[in-house]
Amino acid sequence: MSSLFSKDNQKVFLEPLNLNNPILVQVLGICSALAVTSKLEPSIVMGLSVTVITAFSNVIISLLRKTIPNRIRIIIQLVVVAALVTIVSMVLKAFAYDVSVELSVYVGLIITNCILMGRLEAFAMSNEPWPSFLDGVGSGLGYAWILVVVGAVRELFGSGTLLNIRIIPQFCYDAGYMDNGMMTMPAMAMIILGCVVWAHRALVKE
Amino acid sequence: MKFNTNSNTYTIVYAAITVVIVAFLLAFVSSALKERSEANERIDTKRQILASLIDVSNIADADIESTYLKYIQADEIVNDKGDILKAGADKDKDGFAVSRKEIGADNLPFYVCQVDSQSLYVIPMVGKGLWGTIWGYVALKADGKTVHGTYFSHESETAGLGSLIKEAPFQKQFEGKTAYDETGTAVLRVVKSGQVKDPQTQCDGISGATLTSNGVDQMIQDYLNLYKARLAKSTASTFEDTENE
Numbered sequence: 001m002s003s004l005f006s007k008d009n010q011k012v013f014l015e016p017l018n019l020n021n022p023i024l025v026q027v028l029g030i031c032s033a034l035a036v037t038s039k040l041e042p043s044i045v046m047g048l049s050v051t052v053i054t055a056f057s058n059v060i061i062s063l064l065r066k067t068i069p070n071r072i073r074i075i076i077q078l079v080v081v082a083a084l085v086t087i088v089s090m091v092l093k094a095f096a097y098d099v100s101v102e103l104s105v106y107v108g109l110i111i112t113n114c115i116l117m118g119r120l121e122a123f124a125m126s127n128e129p130w131p132s133f134l135d136g137v138g139s140g141l142g143y144a145w146i147l148v149v150v151g152a153v154r155e156l157f158g159s160g161t162l163l164n165i166r167i168i169p170q171f172c173y174d175a176g177y178m179d180n181g182m183m184t185m186p187a188m189a190m191i192i193l194g195c196v197v198w199a200h201r202a203l204v205k206e
Numbered sequence: 207m208k209f210n211t212n213s214n215t216y217t218i219v220y221a222a223i224t225v226v227i228v229a230f231l232l233a234f235v236s237s238a239l240k241e242r243s244e245a246n247e248r249i250d251t252k253r254q255i256l257a258s259l260i261d262v263s264n265i266a267d268a269d270i271e272s273t274y275l276k277y278i279q280a281d282e283i284v285n286d287k288g289d290i291l292k293a294g295a296d297k298d299k300d301g302f303a304v305s306r307k308e309i310g311a312d313n314l315p316f317y318v319c320q321v322d323s324q325s326l327y328v329i330p331m332v333g334k335g336l337w338g339t340i341w342g343y344v345a346l347k348a349d350g351k352t353v354h355g356t357y358f359s360h361e362s363e364t365a366g367l368g369s370l371i372k373e374a375p376f377q378k379q380f381e382g383k384t385a386y387d388e389t390g391t392a393v394l395r396v397v398k399s400g401q402v403k404d405p406q407t408q409c410d411g412i413s414g415a416t417l418t419s420n421g422v423d424q425m426i427q428d429y430l431n432l433y434k435a436r437l438a439k440s441t442a443s444t445f446e447d448t449e450n451e
Contacts, residue, residue, distance in 0.1 A: 038365065069217040076224060083228045087235050094239040097246035105362070186365060 043151025047144025058136035158183030288435030333425025350441035368418030392430035396423035
């Protein structure tokens with residue numbers, strides 16, 4: 001067991017959460033991060049979906065890595081990712097219909113999420129399945145927590161709720177407080193994301 | 207066993223096998239989940255129809271079916287001449303089964319409803335927004351002229367702008383508006399934001415989403431004309447009923 005959680009493996013898992021965060025440092029997957037974060041719930045579902053897909057596509061590609069013909073390796077990676085994305089989208093439709101409607105095309109667009117192809121090509125193609133799995137989970141969660149932060153800020157100030165539960169009490173509205181409509185627009189997601197990157201760079205010196 | 211992973215044969219066979227495996231996998235998952243996702247879609251559509259009649263925000267998904275059966279009397283299929291092609295006695299087998307893409311002048315779903323002893327008619331509509339399909343349900347009162355409530359939704363309108371047609375503030379302003387004037391002309395319009403001249407027939411468009419608003423306007427005009435004959439028939443019979451009483 002100790003080898004499963006060795007120093008190297010821990011590093012593989014923890015780096016994308018912070019020092020090598022896919023959104024903050026590698027600046028990948030920005031498009032969907034802006035599009036789905038107007039509410040907290042779709043942000044969480046999107047983050048989890050990407051985590052599941054990166055983890056399993058990493059494992060599958062890592063298992064196949066010695067057999068994949070070099071000339072069509074990107075296509076094989078795409079097929080694996082596309083199959084997983086389609087399955088996730090069908091599962092969401094069956095078990096979380098409202099969320100799947102809200103995420104609409106963005107579930108399908110996980111296929112084109114650069115984080116996935118980036119991790120497959122850069123990590124899974126040259127590493128064992130277990131570290132690849134950790135790398136996938138780490139990258140996915142690194143992506144997810146940024147989405148959750150942006151989604152929480154946008155929902156709180158844009159609609160006064162979190163997970164559709166009212167947080168800002170009614171008397172604030174009676175006293176003249178208003179929801180910030182700007183927060184529900186994608187432009188504001190860009191600005192919040194910029195602030196997160198700023199805070200991250202300021203706090204983490206490396 | 208050692209293959210030359212760079213040979214053409216290997217590459218082609220590898221690609222073929224991968225595709226077959228993936229195809230089987232997807233087909234299997236799809237058929238396993240089909241029933242569930244179709245049920246979800248049905249409930250969602252019923253919720254949208256009900257949204258034009260009553261406030262559905264507090265109704266749980268599990269109660270949608272029973273609420274639908276309670277309020278909807280029939281889902282007819284009619285044509286633009288007002289003929290009833292199917293009576294829709296089962297409430298969700300005829301008009302309800304017509305998908306958005308199949309709606310046409312000879313295939314129009316028409317819902318006859320009863321809410322708190324008030325006869326209402328719901329007409330579905332489909333149109334084009336800026337980026338994709340928009341659709342809606344407009345409920346008319348027993349006179350066939352006054353709007354009771356509306357529900358609009360969209361596939362991919364701009365978030366925060368065109369997507370506002372899905373929100374209550376836009377939909378609420380239709381309540382009580384006049385859809386047809388005395389001569390039976392469709393008069394209900396969505397006008398450019400802030401340019402409402404006749405508050406009885408005109409609704410405010412969404413500023414910043416002129417093309418989506420125009421799409422809603424065009425859709426309402428188109429479908430009010432298509433359903434004109436069928437509505438005229440219903441209201442005529444309503445008047446006879448009152449005379450008999």
